[in-house]
Amino acid sequence: GQQVMQIPQYQHVQEGEDFTTYCNSSTTLSNIQWYKQRPGGHPVFLIQLVKSGEVKKQKRLTFQFGEAKKNSSLHITATQTTDVGTYFCAGFGNNFNKFYFGSGTKLNVKP
Amino acid sequence: DAEITQSPRHKITETGRQVTLACHQTWNHNNMFWYRQDLGHGLRLIHYSYGVQDTNKGEVSDGYSVSRSNTEDLPLTLESAASSQTSVYFCASSESSGAGGAFFGQGTRLTVV
Numbered sequence: 058g059q060q061v062m063q064i065p066q067y068q069h070v071q072e073g074e075d076f077t078t079y080c081n082s083s084t085t086l087s088n089i090q091w092y093k094q095r096p097g098g099h100p101v102f103l104i105q106l107v108k109s110g111e112v113k114k115q116k117r118l119t120f121q122f123g124e125a126k127k128n129s130s131l132h133i134t135a136t137q138t139t140d141v142g143t144y145f146c147a148g149f150g151n152n153f154n155k156f157y158f159g160s161g162t163k164l165n166v167k168p
Numbered sequence: 169d170a171e172i173t174q175s176p177r178h179k180i181t182e183t184g185r186q187v188t189l190a191c192h193q194t195w196n197h198n199n200m201f202w203y204r205q206d207l208g209h210g211l212r213l214i215h216y217s218y219g220v221q222d223t224n225k226g227e228v229s230d231g232y233s234v235s236r237s238n239t240e241d242l243p244l245t246l247e248s249a250a251s252s253q254t255s256v257y258f259c260a261s262s263e264s265s266g267a268g269g270a271f272f273g274q275g276t277r278l279t280v281v
Contacts, residue, residue: 090269099258100211102269145211149266154199154218155226156262156270160210 061148063159071167076133078162080146089122089129090156092145100145136166170195174259174273181280187246189276191259199262200242201270202226202234204255211258217242218264249280 060083070076080089088107092100104113106122106129113120119132133140143163147156172193181187193200202214213226215234223234231253233245246253256277260270 088266090266092269099272099275100260100270102271105267105269147270154264154266155201155213155216156260156266158203158211158213 061146061157061159063146063162065162066160067163067165069165069167070136072138073135076136076140076164078131078144078146078164080129080131080148080159082127082148082157085126086148087126088149089126090147090149091120091129091131092147093142094145094161095142098142133164136164138166138168140164141166172259172261172271172273174257174276176276177274178277179279181249181278183249183251183280185249187249187278189244189246189257189259189278191242191244191273192240193259193261193271194240195261195271196239197261197271198239198264199266199270200236201260201262202232202242202244203258203260204228204253205258205275206255214244214257215242246278249278251280254278254280 062081064079090105091103094100104120109126110124111122117134121130143161145161146159175190198219201216203211212228214232217223217236256275258275259273262270
């Protein structure tokens, strides 16, 4: 069945360092979405990528969708303590109208 | 403003009891989902619905049921609560195409003792 894998599981960085999390799907996706969950909170939608090879930026966050629409990445430049949380990717399958969530990457930023 | 709300936010129940968690959304979304979140497992899909009278099983549906009698609500019922069902439960809704992402409720922390 459909699987979305996400690495790494955990990442500890010093404030100011960069951070990247990767998402890989076993099948082609119609779109990929990214969410952030703060400690004790609920997942919050960040962005959606639809086109093959698409790149989108939100301030220090850069999102990429692979050419084959099977992988994606989120890169944070110069992390801040406000970036702490778990980042999830979610694929919306071509044949199934539901979200396949990756296992998430928990980011800790040391001041 | 449109929103999605879950109740209760916290619940402690005894093994074997039936429990219902409420989810109400005012986005007028057709899609609604229930997930559970446990350490090391991310978000796992329990049940989902594409519209009124439609329900589908997710990857961890055993011991749970849902019903969709209107667009706004998707209550989740634990037929006979078990300690393994201690978890944080999230309800979410989205447009039919998934465009714009899923909107999550605040979550319900359920403890089965």
